[in-house]
Amino acid sequence: MKIAAMAVAACVLTGAALAAGTSSSGSRDVVLVTHDSFAISKTVKAAFERQTGLTLRILQTGDAGAALNRALLTSGKPEGDVFFGVDNNLLTRGLAGNLLVPYASPALRTIDARYELDASHRLTPVDHSEVCVVYDRAWFIRKHVVPPRSLGDLALPRYKGLLVVENPATSTPGLAFMLATVAKYGATGWRTYWKQLRANDVLTTNGWEEAYEARFSGSSGHKGKRPIVVSYSTDPAAEVFFAGKPLTQSPVAVVAGTCFRQIEFAGVLRGAKNPAGARKLIDFLLSKEFQAGMPLTMFVLPTRKGVGLPRVFRQFAPAIAHPLELPSKTIGANRDAWIREWTDVVLR
Known part of the structure; x- marks a missing residue:
């Protein structure tokens, strides 16, 4: 949820690098709407695209609070397919706005139960700090x-x-x-x-x-x-x-x-143009590959059980x-x- 300037130095991809074509105009695109501190490495992004055949596009819309407010204003007609960045302190706001639809990822079985706060599965725990x-x-x-x-x-x-x-x-x-x-x-x-x-x-x-x-x-x-x-x-x-x-x-x-x-969640946006791709993206956010990469791109910790931390974290x-x-x-x-x-x- 921070160190965005530092993350640039780590050669990670953010919305500035992926801004072109952020609408889900075709079923081969999936758009992640998120805050300015989100980052993903080129290697991990490529792995998602290789595994799914989808093109991941990232739309960053301000800090966490601003991104959520913007998503709520477009509820039902979203700017993307998945929203990432609702935390436990704003969880009720994210759930109250009819912003998201339920999705219980099969990968939830790998997630530490203490981070699961939404029984409806509209919000899936991705990281904590x-x-x-x-x-x-x-x-x-x-x-x-x-x-x-x-x-x-x-x-x-x-x-x-x-x-x-x-x-x-x-x-x-x-x-x-x-x-x-x-x-x-x-x-x-x-x-x-x-x-x-x-x-x-x-x-x-x-x-x-x-x-x-x-x-x-x-x-x-x-x-x-x-x-x-x-x-x-x-x-x-x-x-x-x-x-x-x-x-x-x-x-x-x-x-x-x-x-x-602080726990961060992701969810499938109501009205998503590519709901099937959105579900695949949620699955990937819980994958060992993505979870293992988060510490050195966003400086947050995985919610998935058994994911080793980089030496500098240990x-x-x-x-x-x-x-x-x-x-x-x-x-x-x-x-x-x-x-x-x-x-x-x-x-x-």
């Missing part, structure tokens, strides 16, 4: 300051003016982090916590790119001034992968107790055994109200 607090190791060493170890630590005076977060109204990691605080502190205590963060000079940005690449001090090639950011558990592996030289330690680290699970991406979570129905029933309350507490 954890949104976490991440910090710049070198900054804390230079300043002789102990890094934070919990959500509560971030409100302490020693971390005043150090944290940058994303707005939950405009950013999926920002929304996940807000939900993490609800999961940790409860339906009333989370607002008190954010009042403490505001008093501790938290900085809010509209999106992940500004937070991580412009405001965070630990990002490769970008030198912001704040050493703590809301980002992803896979960041340590990504920073090593893109370092351009061998590293024995990642320049960034994750505060494990702050992490909130060495540098911490496994988050017990991330914070909330039921999707609870999120759906309260999300918009919580965002309004967050805005009142933090921005006004």
